[in-house]
Amino acid sequence: MPLDSPRPVERFFGADARGDIDAIVALFTDDAVVVDERQTWQGRDGIRQWQHGPAARYEYTTELENVSRTGENRYRASGRIAGNFPGGAASSSGASRSRHDLRRNYVLKVFAYLSKKQGLDTQGFIDYYENHHVPLVLSLAPAPPVYKRNYVDRGDELNRNEDMIDFDVVTELAFPDRTTFNDWTAKLGVDAISVDEERFLDRSRTRACVIEERVTAG
Numbered sequence: 001m002p003l004d005s006p007r008p009v010e011r012f013f014g015a016d017a018r019g020d021i022d023a024i025v026a027l028f029t030d031d032a033v034v035v036d037e038r039q040t041w042q043g044r045d046g047i048r049q050w051q052h053g054p055a056a057r058y059e060y061t062t063e064l065e066n067v068s069r070t071g072e073n074r075y076r077a078s079g080r081i082a083g084n085f086p087g088g089a090a091s092s093s094g095a096s097r098s099r100h101d102l103r104r105n106y107v108l109k110v111f112a113y114l115s116k117k118q119g120l121d122t123q124g125f126i127d128y129y130e131n132h133h134v135p136l137v138l139s140l141a142p143a144p145p146v147y148k149r150n151y152v153d154r155g156d157e158l159n160r161n162e163d164m165i166d167f168d169v170v171t172e173l174a175f176p177d178r179t180t181f182n183d184w185t186a187k188l189g190v191d192a193i194s195v196d197e198e199r200f201l202d203r204s205r206t207r208a209c210v211i212e213e214r215v216t217a218g
Contacts, residue, residue, distance in 0.1 A: 031043065032047060
């Protein structure tokens with residue numbers, strides 16, 4: 001994959017390779033349009049139909065060869081598709097599977113402020129979260145468009161009033177809509193999640209809030 005590929009493009013081709021339709025649909029905006037085999041699908045429901053229809057008709061692999069910028073937050077990806085469709089191979093450029101609008105594709109963003117369990121050191125906390133809890137979460141629910149863990153780097157000279165920072169990680173989540181968020185959290189509402197959280201979190205100190213984001217382009 002080209003080194004300068006934008007993350008949504010990488011996520012699309014990765015999800016396509018896995019056959020993860022939920023992850024593919026989550027990458028598109030409500031007004032997204034896909035054109036494939038001279039047919040047009042619009043919106044997430046339409047794109048899901050496309051994935052279950054023409055996109056699932058053949059078995060194939062895709063090699064991304066080039067990504068170029070065509071405008072503000074717009075990119076054109078081109079590559080080569082090989083599979084059991086007529087002809088067995090084709091080049092793609094710009095249409096359907098290869099064109100990505102990088103406008104924000106989520107409307108609900110949540111920050112969760114989490115604190116490690118007493119007696120657990122920082123590296124042990126990070127290791128457990130990344131290598132045990134995150135895989136557990138992803139075994140129960142698909143990854144949302146944004147799922148980041150931002151760990152506090154204590155002792156850095158740029159920290160201000162560090163003794164007042166009473167959390168150890170900010171977990172950042174973003175979803176295309178509130179329904180998707182509710183569905184995602186419902187899948188995690190099982191005993192296995194709460195039991196695992198008790199192993200590395202002080203759950204009594206957990207706080208969360210919805211964020212309204214503003215971005216200044218650089």
